[in-house]
Amino acid sequence: MKKYIIIGLVILFSGCADQLDLSPQQSVDQDLALSTDANVKRVLQGAYSEIRTGDLYGGSLLLYAEMLGANGEVRWEGTFNQPREMYNKNIFVNNSFVQGTWSAAYRAINVSNNILASLEVVNAEDRSQVEGEALFIRGSMFFELVKFYALPYSAGNIQSNLGVPLVLTPTRQINEESFVPRNTVAEVYAQIISDLEKAEAQLPAVNGFLARNYVAAAQLSRVYLQMQDYVKARDAANRAITLATANGKMLTSNYLDAFNTDGDSIEDLFSIQVNTQDSDNDMFLYYSLPEFGARDGDVAILTPHFTFYEAGDDRLNQFYEGAGEERTAKWRDQFKNVKVIRLAEMYLTRAEANFRLGTSEGATPLADLNRIRQRAKLPAATTVSLASILAERKVELAHEGQFLHDVKRNQGSIKDNASNATFSYTDGKLIFPIPQREMDANPNLIQNSAYTN
Numbered sequence: 001m002k003k004y005i006i007i008g009l010v011i012l013f014s015g016c017a018d019q020l021d022l023s024p025q026q027s028v029d030q031d032l033a034l035s036t037d038a039n040v041k042r043v044l045q046g047a048y049s050e051i052r053t054g055d056l057y058g059g060s061l062l063l064y065a066e067m068l069g070a071n072g073e074v075r076w077e078g079t080f081n082q083p084r085e086m087y088n089k090n091i092f093v094n095n096s097f098v099q100g101t102w103s104a105a106y107r108a109i110n111v112s113n114n115i116l117a118s119l120e121v122v123n124a125e126d127r128s129q130v131e132g133e134a135l136f137i138r139g140s141m142f143f144e145l146v147k148f149y150a151l152p153y154s155a156g157n158i159q160s161n162l163g164v165p166l167v168l169t170p171t172r173q174i175n176e177e178s179f180v181p182r183n184t185v186a187e188v189y190a191q192i193i194s195d196l197e198k199a200e201a202q203l204p205a206v207n208g209f210l211a212r213n214y215v216a217a218a219q220l221s222r223v224y225l226q227m228q229d230y231v232k233a234r235d236a237a238n239r240a241i242t243l244a245t246a247n248g249k250m251l252t253s254n255y256l257d258a259f260n261t262d263g264d265s266i267e268d269l270f271s272i273q274v275n276t277q278d279s280d281n282d283m284f285l286y287y288s289l290p291e292f293g294a295r296d297g298d299v300a301i302l303t304p305h306f307t308f309y310e311a312g313d314d315r316l317n318q319f320y321e322g323a324g325e326e327r328t329a330k331w332r333d334q335f336k337n338v339k340v341i342r343l344a345e346m347y348l349t350r351a352e353a354n355f356r357l358g359t360s361e362g363a364t365p366l367a368d369l370n371r372i373r374q375r376a377k378l379p380a381a382t383t384v385s386l387a388s389i390l391a392e393r394k395v396e397l398a399h400e401g402q403f404l405h406d407v408k409r410n411q412g413s414i415k416d417n418a419s420n421a422t423f424s425y426t427d428g429k430l431i432f433p434i435p436q437r438e439m440d441a442n443p444n445l446i447q448n449s450a451y452t453n
Helices: 037-051 060-068 081-088 096-116 124-149 185-202 213-226 230-246 282-287 314-318 343-357 365-375 386-396 403-409 436-441
Strands: 009-011 026-028 074-076 268-272 299-301 319-322 325-328 338-342 413-415 422-424
Touching: 037 096, 037 124, 060 074, 060 081, 060 096, 060 124, 060 282, 060 403, 074 081, 081 096, 096 124, 096 436, 124 185, 124 213, 185 213, 213 230, 213 268, 213 338, 213 343, 213 403, 230 343, 268 343, 299 325, 314 319, 338 343, 343 365, 343 386, 365 386, 386 403, 403 413
Parallel strands: none
Antiparallel strands: 009 026, 074 299, 268 338, 319 325, 413 422
């Protein structure tokens, strides 16, 4: 595609099948890396290593969504200008965080492409799973890219609105074919679905902390929600719930028990493992306080946010005062996992989709809503509405990077942080610019219109 996504293949020498290995990364010769079953599997660990970094699922994807979707409910107080630009909806085209996430995502995609091009050397009995894991990583990265660097699917004109470049083969040298233009939003989503559907079919239900079939189903439910395809969102969420609960997943008894965990909580479908040797957790870094090992409390929770909670909601116990502001304890402790997808989200997705469709696949919307309410120590609801499901989703998933994407798919708006103005879900300031360095390197890229002046 362009010179910034060509990488020396990254490997992690894995001595444990259940989690990402802690050995140092190394760049190795491509022919060596892709010549044997063992080396391809090590390169696969390198792909996981890419998506776990702070630029991606190690926290920044959540942080960026929270800043763009601040809505007068949180405030950036830190000294870094890059998140402040997102918070103020005034992002410069040379924002280094925006560049870092683009580059990291395409590195993960390129590693995945190298794996997919080398499947013939993988042992036959493992080939399908290796392919499924690479497809899961690639599809997930395209999904995150198109959410942040393109107008939402709900904005319409998906056949003409520009998404991101689809790079589907290994990038190993630069030539004219390397300068890939942006595909349309429709084309990007079609590729995401293709990758994730194949991944779900080929992944096992048990795979340590790595991708599993119910993780791919859960990711698909997110994709279909953004597309407003409620039948497929419902069915994917239902599959994720069925497969996950059959393998021991369940809601934690207490809400906060799902957070600040050393390994996966019983509720986690997919989380990034954090420890003293692999410590990337940008949500902890920016949300927590110095006494817990973080920065100076860069993100404060503001009074308007608390109006969305009912009296007696156990989720209010996540908040504490520190450095003169309210904070969330979801990201308080150091060396704890970053939660990417939790089971609770799947129940709320199934509830919403079932309600919109007038169906009860897996459970009634009221039953799924009450699973979440009762865990939060709230009385069971006796009636259900779309508004009540969305309200529950907002407080259940607060400070986890989902609100912005829910606003966009529901064609809502975000309040300006300094005035009474609002940003519509179609506003170009709610997406990132294509990084200027990428524009300079690739003459076929077109900048997002909000950043062309």
